[in-house]
Amino acid sequence: MRVLHKSFGDFGTNCYIVTKNGSSLVIDPGDGAKEWVLQHATNLKAILCTHGHFDHIFDAGELKNELKIPVYINKFDAFMCENDIFGYMKSVFKPDVLVNNDENFQIDDFCIKFHHFPGHTPGCSMIEIDDVMFSGDFLFKGSIGRWDFPFSDKNEMLKSLEKCKLIEGDFTLYPGHGESSMLKSEQDNINYWIGIVKNS
Helix, strand or coil: EEEEEEEECCCCCCEEEEEEEEEEEEECCCHHHHHHHHHHHHEEEEEECCCHHHHHHCCCCHHHHHHHHCCCEHHHHHHHCCCCCCCCCCCCCCCEEEECCCCCCEEECCEEEEEEEECCCCCCCEEECCEEEECCCCCCEEEEECCCCCCCCCHHHHHHHHHCCCCCCCCCEEECCCCCCEEHHHCCCCCHHHHHCCCC
């Protein structure tokens, strides 16, 4: 499996193209990602969104309409695709697959699991594909997602951090912003972040 990534937009949002056996998926196509995706993706099958913030879904609607491919997002963040709640979207769109919490999918040769970690947003998820975890804005290298935005939830973030400690096996971690890491390395810091969130 090959993973390409590039950062887009004012917030440096990472977009990922995952290719395996001649088919591709795109994860979090942000502002300006469309042309790069069209140039580098082979036989694109689906758009996967870690959560509904505009900087992660900005070009998802255009890619969906141009290529006639489905958008997957946790059901609790679908409202952010359908409504421009922050006033930044170029166009709104209706996602095709509303993911239930911790649901598995098979798309061609890709085995995919959405791990639901609410707190940053109601539907915030990490997406597992093989030995890789696309962590969106839940978990970063040396940090975690914010829990003070509209529709964020401090208590849900605390539950999600506790849940994340229980994931077994190591994964390469590809976050929504910044550099990659390893899941085990970030799990070592979770108790520290739980303390930070509790005291906020």
